[in-house]
Amino acid sequence: xxxxSDLGDLRGKRVLVRSDLNVPLDGSTITDDGRIRAxxxxxKGLADAGARVIVCAHLGRPKGAxxxxxxxxxxxxxxxxxxxxxxxxxxxxxxxxxxxxxxxxEDGQVLLLENLRFNAGETTKTDDERAExxxxxASLADVFVSDGFGVVHRKQASVYDVARxxxxxxxxLVSTEVDVLRRLTRDPERPYAVVLGGAKVSDKLGVIGNLLxxxxxxxxxxxxxxxxxxxxxxxxxxxxxxxxxxxxxxxxLDRAEKEGVEIVLPVDVVAADAFSADAAHEVVAADAIPADxxxxxxxxxxxxxxxxxxADCRTVFWNGxxxxxxxxxxxxxxxxxxxxxxxxxxxxxLTVVGGGDSAAAVRQLGFADSDFGHISTGxxxxxxxxxxxxxxxxxxLEEGDx
Ligand code: 3PG
Ligand code: MG
Numbered sequence: 001x002x003x004x005s006d007l008g009d010l011r012g013k014r015v016l017v018r019s020d021l022n023v024p025l026d027g028s029t030i031t032d033d034g035r036i037r038a039x040x041x042x043x044k045g046l047a048d049a050g051a052r053v054i055v056c057a058h059l060g061r062p063k064g065a066x067x068x069x070x071x072x073x074x075x076x077x078x079x080x081x082x083x084x085x086x087x088x089x090x091x092x093x094x095x096x097x098x099x100x101x102x103x104x105x106e107d108g109q110v111l112l113l114e115n116l117r118f119n120a121g122e123t124t125k126t127d128d129e130r131a132e133x134x135x136x137x138a139s140l141a142d143v144f145v146s147d148g149f150g151v152v153h154r155k156q157a158s159v160y161d162v163a164r165x166x167x168x169x170x171x172x173l174v175s176t177e178v179d180v181l182r183r184l185t186r187d188p189e190r191p192y193a194v195v196l197g198g199a200k201v202s203d204k205l206g207v208i209g210n211l212l213x214x215x216x217x218x219x220x221x222x223x224x225x226x227x228x229x230x231x232x233x234x235x236x237x238x239x240x241x242x243x244x245x246x247x248x249x250x251x252x253l254d255r256a257e258k259e260g261v262e263i264v265l266p267v268d269v270v271a272a273d274a275f276s277a278d279a280a281h282e283v284v285a286a287d288a289i290p291a292d293x294x295x296x297x298x299x300x301x302x303x304x305x306x307x308x309x310x311a312d313c314r315t316v317f318w319n320g321x322x323x324x325x326x327x328x329x330x331x332x333x334x335x336x337x338x339x340x341x342x343x344x345x346x347x348x349x350l351t352v353v354g355g356g357d358s359a360a361a362v363r364q365l366g367f368a369d370s371d372f373g374h375i376s377t378g379x380x381x382x383x384x385x386x387x388x389x390x391x392x393x394x395x396x397l398e399e400g401d402x
Contacts, residue, residue, distance in 0.1 A: 001397045002169040004046065007143055011050030012107055016141035017043060017171065018158045020150035020377055021057035021075045021112075024360055028074045032360040033082070034369070035150065036075065038377045040082045042147045042171040043110060047083070052105035054141055055079075056093065056113045056158050057148065064120030076112040087112050093119050094136040102140045122157045134161030147171025149178075150356060150378035152393030153385075159393040167401050173377065178394065180352055180374045181385045189314035189350065190216055194386075195306070195337060197222025198320025198357070201245050206387040208252055212261050217313070219264040219306055221298045221322035221333060228253070228265055234287045237271065238294040264309050268299030270323065270330055277327040296330040297323025303336035310340045317386065319354040319379060321361050331365065338362045342371045355379020 004010075019039040024031045039055075046053045062070040076089035088111040090098040098113050105111055116122045121133025134157040138144070144166040146152075151159050152174065162168075184192075194215045196204055201224035211218060220228055223240035230236050231249040256263045265286065271293035272281035283299040284290065298306070303322075310316060318341060322333035338361075341351045351373040353359055359375045369375050376382045384391060 001175075002400075003175060004042070004145055004169045004171065007145075007167070007169050010046060010143075013051050013143060014102065014105070014141040015046050015051040015053050015143050015145055016137060016162065016166065017046065017053060017055045017145045018148045018151070018162070019043070019055055019057045019171075019173075020148035021055075021072065021079070022059055022150060022356065023075060024356075025059075025074065030074060030078055032363055033078055034359050034363060034375070035356065035377050036078050036082055038173055039147060040079065042145065042173055043079070044083055045172070046145065047085075047108045047110055050107045052102075052107060053110045054102050054105070054113065055087075055110060056116055056137065058117045058122070058151070058158075059115050060117070062115060062117045064117065064123070066114075066118040070115050070117070072112060072115050079110075079112060083110065085110070090114055094133070094140070098140065116156075116158050123154075130157045130161050133157045134165055137162050138165040141166060144168040145171045146393060146397055147173045148393075149174045149376070150381055152378070152391045153381045153389070155392040160396050163393075163396040164399075168397065170397050174394075176374075177376055177378065177382070178385075180376070181382060183350060184315065184317055184352060184386065185214065188214070191313045192315040193217040193219060193310055193313045195219040195221070195310075195316065195318040196224065196320055197322045197334075199223035199240060200242065201227045201249065202242055204320075204383065205245070205248060206389070207383045210387045212252065212255050212259055215261060217262045217264060217309055218256065219309055221266060221302070221306070221337070222320050224320070225266060225298075226295060228263075229286055229289075232265075232287075235289055235291060236295065237289040237291050239269075239289060240294070262309075264306065266298040266302035267305055268301045269295035270297040270299055270333075272296050272329075275324070277329055281329055296327070297325075298333035300332070303333055306337055307340035310344055313344060313349055315350045316341060316344065317352045317354055317382075319358055319383060321358065325361055325365065334361055335365050338365060338367050338371075342367065345372055349373070352376060352382075354382040
């Protein structure tokens with residue numbers, strides 16, 4: 001894959017950069033700017049080289065038409081603050097405003113286009129329609145830099161098709177992310193543990209299946225763990241349960257045993273009588289959840305067990321919170337897990353926090369990015385990589401220029 005330094009002298013050139021600036025918003029307030037900060041160095045590097053930088057990105061999942069609440073305007077402002085220079089914002093993506101502002105750019109200036117997904121051509125499954133929109137994007141620029149790691153698993157116009165129309169290079173963020181994932185998949189230092197959490201086991205079946213062949217330990221928490229507990233024959237009360245996945249999970253438990261992969265499940269949980277911060281809640285044994293209660297976090301004995309299972313690990317990948325951490329009474333498990341990773345990071349282990357949501361969680365709980373080996377900007381993308389899937393946004397870069 002070519003890097004930006006292979007693009008030659010960029011002074012005066014129009015460079016289209018695909019970044020992943022999909023940040024969580026509360027109204028127009030950005031609650032975690034991690035993806036903006038992670039994207040800034042590539043953009044700044046290009047601007048410093050004298051390029052006229054045209055950044056494109058998505059926010060949320062609008063349905064192919066403008067919707068004010070998904071505007072990238074607040075992101076343009078924050079990006080300018082992070083870069084230390086104003087970012088011009090276009091009110092559309094490939095329309096009159098975008099074309100005029102792209103044409104007026106001076107060397108070293110940065111323009112952010114409005115949300116790519118306000119255009120149906122960005123995400124459509126119809127190749128011709130995607131190619132047509134990609135053509136309009138490509139006409140704004142001379143070269144393309146792919147730096148939106150969080151979207152490389154998406155076959156979308158700004159990720160895949162545009163790279164087939166312009167000379168292109170891989171941005172520094174994508175290169176860094178891929179390097180880390182390679183270290184996890186090619187001969188990781190052992191013991192290698194993977195910690196999975198989050199709500200749905202069905203989102204992670206593929207990756208679990210693949211990890212049974214590479215990881216030494218699989219530690220499970222979060223909402224998805226109740227399907228594991230049910231597969232072991234336990235009552236899970238009103239906890240999240242994907243009943244249709246119980247058999248699949250049983251199959252994984254058997255396979256893990258055969259392949260010598262240790263599966264670590266919670267031994268206690270915080271069980272509440274409603275999904276609410278002020279619900280009555282207590283710690284119960286994981287095999288004795290009362291029928292009228294739901295598990296919303298792992299309990300203290302589980303936190304201690306997980307920490308013990310991580311203590312000797314040399315490589316850890318973590319995706320997904322251990323509980324409903326947004327509510328204070330259910331945040332302790334996620335916090336304890338993060339703390340266990342911080343400690344082994346200090347001892348030289350490679351720890352990778354995978355994903356926008358998990359990354360936002362650790363920052364919200366007061367941890368610093370530098371407490372971990374690597375905080376990935378792409379949850380779905382890193383899981384698909386670990387699953388061994390082909391990522392269209394990377395394949396197209398490997399293909400080379402058209
Ligand atoms: C993410 O938030 O995971 C990435 O920005 C990709 O977004 P998407 O899942 O809506 O494609
Ligand atoms: Mg996501």
